Amino acid sequence: MAVDCLKGVDGLLGDWLETVQPLRDQYEGAVPDEDFRESAVQAFELLLRTVAGLPVPAELAGTSGRIGERRARQGVPLDSLLAAARLDFRVVWDALVARADDEDKVLLVASAYHVWEAVEAHVTGIMTAYQRTVLEMGRQREDERRLWFDRLLETGGHNPTVVRDVGLALGFVPGGRFLCVAALPGPGPGGGLHGAAAALRSAGATLQRQTVSSASLLVVQLGPRVTEETVLGRLEGVPCGVSPVADGLAGVPRAVELATATVRALPGAATGPLRLADAWLDVLVGRAGPFAAHLADDVLGGLKDQGEQRGAVPAAERERLLHTVRVHLAGSGSIAETARVLYCHRNTVQQRFTRFCELTGRDIRRPEDAALVALALRARESGGK
Missing domain, CATH: 1.10.490 (Globin-like)
Structure with missing residues (x-):
C-alpha cells in the first residue's frame, strides 16, 4: 500500500x-x-x-x-x-x-x-x-556585531560613516547616551556582567557585550527606561569599572578606554562597581607605570624609615605626619576640620604640616603640592614603593 x-x-x-x-x-x-x-x-x-x-x-x-x-x-x-x-x-x-x-x-x-x-x-x-x-x-550575528564594534574602536569614533553603520548594525542611536562597563575576565566578574546584561535586556535595554583588550565589556544605551542608576543597580555585587556617560556613539571608544582603566584600578577586595569619578587617583597611578614608584620616591623620599639612613625620621613621627596628611586630603581642605577629625588643636595640625614640608619640600596647604602628595601617597599604597 x-x-x-x-x-x-x-x-x-x-x-x-x-x-x-x-x-x-x-x-x-x-x-x-x-x-x-x-x-x-x-x-x-x-x-x-x-x-x-x-x-x-x-x-x-x-x-x-x-x-x-x-x-x-x-x-x-x-x-x-x-x-x-x-x-x-x-x-x-x-x-x-x-x-x-x-x-x-x-x-x-x-x-x-x-x-x-x-x-x-x-x-x-x-x-x-x-x-x-x-x-x-545567532553566532554569525554575534560575530558580525563584534566585528562592527571592533571597527568602531579601531577608528576611535572619528569616522562618521563607521559610527552610522555601527549604529545600524547594533541597533544603537548614534546620537544617544551610553554607559560603558568593564570587568576583568573570569568566572566571577565576567559571570556577573553576563547576568547584568541579561537583566538589562529583559528591561528593554539596547546593549553590546564582548571582550576587548582582556576585559569583558558592556555598553548600554541610556534612555527614559534605562538610566545610569538602573545600570548601576544591576551591577550590584559585580566588581567592575564604570565610565562617565558618553554623549553619542562616537564617544564610546573613549568611554571604553576609561572603563577599562578604572577596572584595573579596582582594589582587591572590591565587591561592586567603581566609577571613574571615584578612582581618578588610582587610574592615574596605574597608568603611570614605573613612574609611579619614581613619584613616590621623589615626593615622599624625605620620610625614611628609621635605620634606612642616619638621622631618619622616627617611625611614630612618620606615621603621625602621614596620617594627618591623609585625613586633610580626604576632607574639605579646612585645617579646622582636620583638627576636629584628629581631636587635636589646629596649631598642632599646622605644626605637623610645617614638619612635613621640612622633610619633603611639599607644603600640603598649597593646592599644587597637595595634588602631588595625593598622587604620591596613592602610588606608595598601591605598591609603587
Whole structure:
C-alpha cells in the first residue's frame, strides 16, 4: 500500500496542501510556493519509502535536515513548522486506509506505529537541523556585531560613516547616551556582567557585550527606561569599572578606554562597581607605570624609615605626619576640620604640616603640592614603593 501511495504522491501532496494551509498562512510570504511543494514531495517520498522498507537514496535521506535548515533561515516559526510536518501522518495514514480492504485494515492498525515512527523521525530531523541552524545564525550575528564594534574602536569614533553603520548594525542611536562597563575576565566578574546584561535586556535595554583588550565589556544605551542608576543597580555585587556617560556613539571608544582603566584600578577586595569619578587617583597611578614608584620616591623620599639612613625620621613621627596628611586630603581642605577629625588643636595640625614640608619640600596647604602628595601617597599604597 505504501508503494502504491508512492506512485500517487502528487495526490497526497494535494491533500496535504489543503490540510496545512491554515498553518502556512502564518508564514506564506517567507516560503515560495515551488520550494514549499518540492519539500513536501521529498518528505512524502522519504516517509513512504521508510514505511515500505524500500531503499532511501542518500540525497533523499537528508530531506528532513535540509527542510529544517532552510525554514530556519527563512524565518518560519518552529512550532508552525513542526505542526505542519506532523500533519504528514494524517495524510499518509488516510491514504493507506483508503487503499486497504477489510482484512488489510486490521493489519494496518497493528502496524500504525511504523508510520508514526517514520513521521516522528522526520520531525526530529527537521527540529534538530532547525535548532542547529538558529544557533549558527545567532553566532554569525554575534560575530558580525563584534566585528562592527571592533571597527568602531579601531577608528576611535572619528569616522562618521563607521559610527552610522555601527549604529545600524547594533541597533544603537548614534546620537544617544551610553554607559560603558568593564570587568576583568573570569568566572566571577565576567559571570556577573553576563547576568547584568541579561537583566538589562529583559528591561528593554539596547546593549553590546564582548571582550576587548582582556576585559569583558558592556555598553548600554541610556534612555527614559534605562538610566545610569538602573545600570548601576544591576551591577550590584559585580566588581567592575564604570565610565562617565558618553554623549553619542562616537564617544564610546573613549568611554571604553576609561572603563577599562578604572577596572584595573579596582582594589582587591572590591565587591561592586567603581566609577571613574571615584578612582581618578588610582587610574592615574596605574597608568603611570614605573613612574609611579619614581613619584613616590621623589615626593615622599624625605620620610625614611628609621635605620634606612642616619638621622631618619622616627617611625611614630612618620606615621603621625602621614596620617594627618591623609585625613586633610580626604576632607574639605579646612585645617579646622582636620583638627576636629584628629581631636587635636589646629596649631598642632599646622605644626605637623610645617614638619612635613621640612622633610619633603611639599607644603600640603598649597593646592599644587597637595595634588602631588595625593598622587604620591596613592602610588606608595598601591605598591609603587
